Amino acid sequence: MTVVATQEAFPVEKPAIEERLLKDLTLMVVGVGRQELPSALLGAVQTVWFEGVADGQVLFSDQSGAVFQVVEAPTMAFAVLAEPGTSADVDTLFKWLQRHGVVQLPSVVGWSRGQENEAISSILALVAEHVKSAARRLVLSNRELRTLRSMNDDLQNRFAAIESFLNRNGLQPLDLVFSNEPAENPLNANVLASASQDGISQILPVPSSGVSGVSVHVDQLGMRQDLKLRAQLVTLEDLRIVDSWQISSGDLASGWNIFGLSKSTAGLNRTLEFRLQIEEADEDTPRLSLGSLQPIEMFQVRDASNGMPVLKNSLALQVWGGIPGVSMPASANYIPAQSQQVSQGEGFRDMPIAPGILEHASLANSDEVEFDFEAIMPLPAERAIGCHPPAEGMTIGELPAACPPQIIRMSAKAFIDNSRAADIDFAIAVAGSLDAARALFREEREQTVGEAYSGWNTVSFGESAHLSAFASEQVGAWQNVYFATRMSEQGSNDFAWAKFTNFRAVVSG
């Protein structure tokens, strides 16, 4: 059956004029007779004539002269077409509009006999400006969209990098990725003193992504301790300063000095150049070590002012890498970048659980299991904890308040230290209480806010497992770390020397 809707059945009411003024582009006319305006113009936009203000409400009339009251200001007032000499009325209209919250008042176009063309031109100019303005807004939107897309790409890449790191076993957050060792240099040249006031530059032989620090080797400290040194790390494809350092010559140590970035570089790979400048360069300035002769001019140490090689050597240098976007570990001894404080709160930090905390490990579920020896045994020399599983059930150990706030991941390495042991299951969890942890280990429920659980991993002698417990959502409180072992096959737990080591936390901020 076909149903036909008819106007009779569903009568459509014409919207009231006020509603039209809220939807259409509106031309407001002040003091110009209806007959003076071309009908084509009137047809082009919604046109109303200003009749005055009464009781706080504006009176408009339409093309036929019918007067009506309007409460709301027209949404898209395009222009006011005014007879010269009617500025008082225009002011009245504007005041009313301002009282009704209009900030951007419409432009006034003069309309007088004999000047119609100029008026039409002005209207066209307004139209053009509106179009341009709309275009600018569109461009702005596009730009914002592009920025969002770019940020999304960046985040995707960072996440992928983090994931790949977290899924890899034992990657250190501060790896030596390139080393050009000091070479015997018969000339014993002081390269800083040889360069111009702009100092020296050295192109790094690694891509930018993941670089967390650059080391230079000081062969001999200068006599003066108060000379100012400025260093910069610059990407050459866009000449962007990635990080900068400002120190005194007295801050340098003999040997390697790491200029640490506030966080490892991320994003697209670019070429990095390390620049170092010292005030009052003379023979008293620190003497940097050089690598062996460098056959490729681009990698010779160069004068920062003109890019010309200062010597045929490259600097003795080391490049350190980490996870893109992650700060250097607190334990690293490095010269912090100037931007470090600014960047606090961004990125991720990978933190080892201090050995001292491991010594507080204790048996948590003594109500369930009993041993005639210490089932949980901190092993400071090994930076590990022994966790002997029972023949049946599980042993749960506890590190009280070992997990920092904003945890993303807690990880540890698990292994068996006796070749005669049977296979053992290992797990770690972050939770507020033993009961919460026990429920996770028993897999009775999913982890909740702030909790993390690695799941059970079976380990044989000679193997190791990297346990990763990811938090579903970050909380701003310290929590306990629980670790547990059980025999993979219930029964004999002889020689089950199960050990956890390398507890680490990745935290946000």
Add this chain to the structure above:
Amino acid sequence: MLRQTVKEQDHPNVRYAQFGGSDKPSATIAILIPVYKHSVLLTEAVDSALCQEAPFNIAVVIVDDGCPYPETSQVGQAYALANDNVYYLRKPNGGLSSARNYGIDFALRTFSDLEAVYFLDADNRITPTAMRVLLDYMRANKGIDWIYPNIDKFGIEWNGNYTAQYSRLLHVVFDNICEAGSLVSKNLLDAGVRFDETMKSGFEDWEFWLQAISLGFKGANHPFFGFEYRQRAESMLRDSNRTRESILGYIRTKHKKLFSADTLLRWEHEETPRFVAFGTDSFLVDLFTDPVVAHERRGFEEFVKMFWAARTEPETFGVPPFWLWMSPAHRDALNSFGLLHNVLWLGERLSQSHNFVAIRFESDKDRLGVEVATLGEGRDLTKRPLGWMCSLGIVQQCVEDKSDDWVRTLRKTQPSPKIAEIVVRGPFSAEDIQGTALSATNSLLATLGALRDSGYRNGPNERWIWRSAYFPDRSRYHELLRHSLGAAPLMPRLANEDGPVRVGLLLPIATFGGVEKVAYAAAHVLKKAGCEVHLFVFGDPVYHRIPDNDGLFDSINFLADDYPLWGGPNMFSGHDILMGHDENAKAREIIGFLSGLDVVVNNQLAPANAVFGELRRRGVKIVNYVHVLDSSEMGRAAGHPYLALAYEHIYDSVLTCSRDMAEWLHGMGVPSAKLLHIPNAAGYPLSSEQVARLTAARSQPHEGPLKALFLGRLDRQKGIERIFAAARTLKRRGIAIDWRIVGSDVMDSGAGGSWKQRFADVGIRIEPPVYDSRLLSKLLAWADVFVLPSRWEGAPLTIIEAQRLGCVPIATNVGAVSELIDHKKDGILLRSTDDGVVTHDLTLALEAIAKSPQVLTGLSARAAQRASERNWDKSLQPFLRQLHTWFPERFQSIRRTKVALPQSENSKETPEVRKDGDNAVWQDPIRQSSAQ
């Protein structure tokens, strides 16, 4: 253009429009962004263009190539309205090339201050400093007309290192190494370089750069360009790679000259020279492909740095792949005999199968040649080499080696490395052969020591350039060249652009045979006509020196390899032949050996036919010079004319020494347009004064016995037993004949032993062969008659040489002999039937002449007259005209008019003029005759 609305004082709230604007559009750089279906990503490209930080004006020109998505138009319009320096152009869809060209034309006509254009694809990006840095670089480096980036891809991330010094060779034979996203100078665009709009499947940018190269423009990489290439899983480039071969075929055809051996070799010489030569008397090293062309020289220190840079970053830096230790004086000595290129070519070839190649000279005033042997096969390095060669790989191994004990054994007679020795023979002077104070061996060891002990060696043993390698090793570009040209190794001889026509004469051996004599005679004429003439000997690597030829050849080249001069696994009309794909054809080696020639003239070299097709495809003109139809043991017609039939389609011209041969070939299927009759003339020159002096005695009354002469091999072909039989009969009859039999004795089992002994039995002494033209003339001047009762011949030169000196030829009527002898007028023709008839006729003829001095005098005079009308300059005119037709700009030395010949019966050999279009083509009348 609407400028602004302005306020009038009287009406503070009333604004009036103002039209028109006087500012001219200005842009130092125009960034052209063609767009098709990249509506959204376009904003990234445009924004990256608008973000440029530069102290000059930059226009952004968006060219909408008829994109069907409305969003593209909306975005383009929005940017154009919002930014004064953004232009949004629309055109019907025509492909990427057409869109870029549209943008180029707009930029050129719109911005009067334009200096360069940058092509930015709608899905790519540039960093904010890119245009400033690049324009600074272009302004600072005059002669660079485009700057291309490394490839830094995002999306599917990859960073490719393109920082090697720009190489046209690499760009043409490897891949498109210049991304379209390059900064291009206005000069280049003003020269008319545009994207090929017929290329819609990709690689149009490659073709664009090839146009630029053709016009002499050069590019350069900027290592920190700031270009970001969006790589997604599928792209136009990936599609292009699927159809790469067909597109490349189009590009190769369009830019034939760029892909030619001449061009590529020149670039190799200029960009990545194949050889480095260490003189023993200088700290400078020479880097070249062709040693006699101006080339780069570097200090030794600088070269050591190059070596280690190449070790660290092999795709960015390189050193020559073949190393030579030889003093410049010794190189000059080789060059003076035209052997230098050949020795380098041999050295390169041998360096690939041996650790080192030793080069030594031996003086030999009669021969030029090379002898190649591997040491250790009962042969020691007993004499001190004047030069050494080896490959870069061996140098690298020696330098990496912890000990130099192995290489130091080069000083010994039995060195540990595998060594090939090239002994070069020639008329070297004592000074040429004299060693240098620092021997080549010491120079080699010193070089290796310097490299090993260099401070550049001690850096970290890893790459410093972090981008991934994409280019091939810069020290291995010669392999790309080989691959591109299907040749290995390539003769390192550069062509003089627009220089003389280069003709290669190919011979199986270079002794004193008739084929060689004709080839040498042709060489003289070609040389005189302004050609470069190169001799190639494929068999025994010896050229028997003829003083008349000294300085004749621009180079002499010996293949000196195991190369069968006859045979093959395929059969054509009873002849074993080779084809290009047969292993024994050694196609790559032979093509490399013959590279750098415009014309190849094959003088009875059978196996080389197999590779001529490939040479011809590369533009080389192939000429076959056919002399004689041989006879098999059983009397079957055989030999090179049959090979000419087998390979007829690869010959541009076939030269014949006789009308008879031309008619035979035509009858067998060779088009007459290919046949050029080159009548034989005397094999060596004699001035009219010399002829007059040598023949003066013939005007005196004849006295004494008839003097009969035979010159040639004492073999079956020449009918030596017929001479023996006739001599014995005449002796029995008491006819006094003074015989001289001159030639090499050939042990002939059919003849029952040595001819020397048998002739001695009838009182005739056999004299050793004579090669010196003066002695030859003396013999012919001495003799009254010259006998040649051959079983088969072509058009023997000796008959003409005999006639020239009034010596009457008595010869069997075989081959084209009848074209040389008019019976009983200027010689005697013997019936060529069975041996008995020939011997009978020969005996009768000798007896008759011996008894009638008047007959002899008359025959002698007319023979001399006839021979005087023959000369090579005249004979070779048809070939010279053919060369002019092929190379009208480069070959001018031809007679513009018809050759004037005496109006005798010989006029039948006068060439005629055939009108062929606008070109008057000289054609021998023989080609008009009907086939036999």
